[in-house]
Amino acid sequence: MNVTIDKNSGYCFGVEFAIQMAEDELAQDDTLYCLGDIVHNRMEVERLHALGLRIIDRDQLEELHDAKVLIRAHGEPPETYALALRNNIELIDASCPVVLKLQNRVKHAFDATTRQNGQVVIYGQPGHAEVIGLTGQTRNQALIVMTEADLDQIDFARPVTLFSQTTKSTAGFYHMKQVIEERIATAGGSLESFDANDSICRQVSNREPALAKFAVQHDVIIFVSGRKSSNGKALFSVVNKTNPRSYFVENEQELQDEWFQGMESVGICGATSTPMWLMQRVKDRIEEVTEMKLA
Numbered sequence: 001m002n003v004t005i006d007k008n009s010g011y012c013f014g015v016e017f018a019i020q021m022a023e024d025e026l027a028q029d030d031t032l033y034c035l036g037d038i039v040h041n042r043m044e045v046e047r048l049h050a051l052g053l054r055i056i057d058r059d060q061l062e063e064l065h066d067a068k069v070l071i072r073a074h075g076e077p078p079e080t081y082a083l084a085l086r087n088n089i090e091l092i093d094a095s096c097p098v099v100l101k102l103q104n105r106v107k108h109a110f111d112a113t114t115r116q117n118g119q120v121v122i123y124g125q126p127g128h129a130e131v132i133g134l135t136g137q138t139r140n141q142a143l144i145v146m147t148e149a150d151l152d153q154i155d156f157a158r159p160v161t162l163f164s165q166t167t168k169s170t171a172g173f174y175h176m177k178q179v180i181e182e183r184i185a186t187a188g189g190s191l192e193s194f195d196a197n198d199s200i201c202r203q204v205s206n207r208e209p210a211l212a213k214f215a216v217q218h219d220v221i222i223f224v225s226g227r228k229s230s231n232g233k234a235l236f237s238v239v240n241k242t243n244p245r246s247y248f249v250e251n252e253q254e255l256q257d258e259w260f261q262g263m264e265s266v267g268i269c270g271a272t273s274t275p276m277w278l279m280q281r282v283k284d285r286i287e288e289v290t291e292m293k294l295a
Helices: 013-026 042-051 058-063 078-086 097-114 129-136 148-153 170-186 207-215 230-242 276-294
Strands: 002-005 032-035 053-056 068-071 090-093 119-123 143-145 160-164 194-196 220-224 246-249 265-270
Touching: 002 276, 013 032, 013 042, 013 068, 013 090, 013 097, 042 053, 058 078, 078 090, 078 129, 097 119, 097 129, 097 160, 119 129, 119 170, 143 148, 148 170, 160 170, 170 194, 207 230, 207 265, 220 230, 220 276, 230 246, 230 265, 265 276
Parallel strands: 002 265, 032 053, 032 068, 068 090, 119 143, 119 160, 160 194, 220 246, 220 265
Antiparallel strands: none
16 A cells, blocks of 8 residues: 655644744753643644643743743734733743734734724634734734624624634635625625735645645545644645545544555645654554555
8 A cells, every 4th residue: 555645744834943942942941831732733742741841821821930931833912921021931932923924914904993993803713822812912802703603793884804813724714705795795884994814824825725636646535633723624624625535633543444445545644733753653553554454
C-alpha cells in the first residue's frame, strides 16, 4: 500500500514560530507558563508539557506574579498586557504577525465606525482565543457571528464592517457576506455602508484547494488534527466533501483496520496546528498494520 503525507500540511508560520519560542525559553528555564493551549493539538501540548510548559487560564494569570508567560499565536486583548504590567509578568509574545495586523485593522475600523454609529462584525467562533483578542480591540463591543441566525444581532439600517477570524473557511466567509448584503437590501439599508474585509490568512485559505486536490489522489484520507482546532474542522470539511472515505483522527491509536481493506493508496494530511511528527507517527502505524496483514 502506498502511504503519503501531504507535504503542504503541518504547522503554519505562526504556530511554528510560537512553538520555537517556547522551546527556546524552555532550553534556558525549567518552567514557562502559557496562556491557553499553545496549539489546539493535545499531542503537541503533552510533548511540551514534558519539557516544562505549563498551561494556565485567565483566572490563574490574575494570581500569577513575577513569572514568564508565553502569548501564543492567537494573540491577546489589550487587558492581558495591562495585567502583565500590574503583576510584573514578563510576556514572551509569540502572537502571529497576521493576527497582530488584523487586530490593528479591527481597532482602526472600530474607532472609525463608532463615529458613524456603525458596527464591527467578526465572522468567527465565539470564545476562540483569536476572537477574544479581536473583540478586545473594540472594547468587547464587536458582534460575533458563526451562523445566519447570529446575524439577527445586527442592525442592518446602520453601517456594518465585517472581518473574519484568520482561520475560518473562505467559502463560509463569502456566504456570510452575501447573506448580510441581502439583509441590508431587505431592511432598506445602503450597501455603500457595508465594508466586508476578507481577513482570512492566505497560508490557511490556500490549503483548501491544495487539500481538495490531494484528497482525490488517494483511495483513503486520514486527516490528523486536534478536535478543538477550528482550522482542523474547516479543512476536514473540504477533504471530506472531496473524498467521502476521509477519517478524522487525533493520533495513530484511533486508526481502524477496516478503513484500509482493499485500498491501494492512503493520503495523510492535517491542520495548521498538526505537527509533522504526529502525521509521521500515523503513517508508521498504517504501514505497520498493513505489513502485518500481508505477512
